[in-house]
Amino acid sequence: VPRRTIRLVLWTDEEAGGVGSYAYYLAHKSQAKDISIAFESDEGVFTPYGIQFTGSENATAVMREIGQLLKSVNSTAVYPGGGGTDVGWWAKEGVPTGSLANHNERYFWFHHSDGDTMSVMDPIAMNQCSAVWAVYAYVLADMEGLLPR
Numbered sequence: 001v002p003r004r005t006i007r008l009v010l011w012t013d014e015e016a017g018g019v020g021s022y023a024y025y026l027a028h029k030s031q032a033k034d035i036s037i038a039f040e041s042d043e044g045v046f047t048p049y050g051i052q053f054t055g056s057e058n059a060t061a062v063m064r065e066i067g068q069l070l071k072s073v074n075s076t077a078v079y080p081g082g083g084g085t086d087v088g089w090w091a092k093e094g095v096p097t098g099s100l101a102n103h104n105e106r107y108f109w110f111h112h113s114d115g116d117t118m119s120v121m122d123p124i125a126m127n128q129c130s131a132v133w134a135v136y137a138y139v140l141a142d143m144e145g146l147l148p149r
Contacts, residue, residue, distance in 0.1 A: 002138055002141035002142040003141065003142050003143070003144070004036070004141045004142075005141070006137050006138070006141045009021075009024055011023075011024060011086065014042065014084075014085050014086055018085045018086060018088075018089075020086075021085065021086035021087070021089065022089060025089035025090065029089070029093060032090065032093035032094070032095055034146070035090065035095050035146075036095075036096070036140050036141070036143070036146040036147045037055075037095065037096045037097065037098055037136075037140055037147050038083075038087035038090040038091075038095050038096075038097050038098075039082075039087065039097070039098045039099065039100075039133070039136070039137075040083060040084040040085075040086045040087045040097070040098075040099045041099065041100050041129075041133070042084050042085070042086065042099070043099065043100055043101075043102060043104045043107060044102065044104045044107045044110075044111065045100075045102070045121060045125060045126045045129040046102040046103045046104045046105075046106065046107070046122070046125050046129075047102060047103045047122070047124075047125045047128060048073065048075045048100055048101065048102040048103075048125070048128050048129050048132045049074060049075055049077050049101055049102065049103065050067055050070070050075050050076055050077030050078055050079065050101045050132075051063065051067070051075075051077075051078055051079070051082060051098050051099065051100060051101050051132065051136065052078075052079045052080065052081045052082035052083075052098060052099045052100075052101050053078050053079070053080065053081075053082040053096065053097070053098045054080065054081060054082045054083050054091060054096060054097045054098070055082075055096030055097070055098075055147065055148075055149075056096070056148050056149055058148035059096050059147045059148045059149070060078060062143075062147060062148065063078045063098070063136075063147075064076075064078045066135065066136055066139045066140070069135050069139070070131065070132060070135055073128045073131055073132070075128065075131075075132050077101060079101055082096075082097050082098035082099045083097035083098070083099060084097075084099055087099075094149055096147050096149070098136070100129060100132060100133070102125075102129065
């Protein structure tokens with residue numbers, strides 16, 4: 001069991017301005033100093049190659065070290081620019097943000113179309129994406145302190 005809580009929040013309405021994520025932010029922004037990272041996954045679940053991350057140099061070094069645990073699924077890369085509409089509110093509070101980096105060249109073949117169904121998903125890629133999120137979430141939640149600001 002990790003030292004800290006892992007909070008998974010699912011919201012809707014990102015395409016119409018992030019109303020759901022903004023409401024959550026307003027309800028919980030007083031907790032920003034206690035949040036290690038805010039992750040967003042909004043680029044599909046294609047074969048991952050790492051994460052995109054926005055945070056301090058020290059935090060980036062920690063993320064790169066964690067990424068090495070994902071060598072077996074070729075997902076060790078840490079690129080700048082992590083975040084998105086749903087976690088941007090937290091970035092303004094100084095909370096590091098991240099998002100999944102994956103081979104999503106076919107994203108708009110399916111997204112917001114009649115073909116946007118589970119039947120077109122690659123179960124191996126989905127498992128690999130799940131592994132990326134699980135590794136980062138668990139290790140960050142089990143660290144002695146928060147991710148450096």
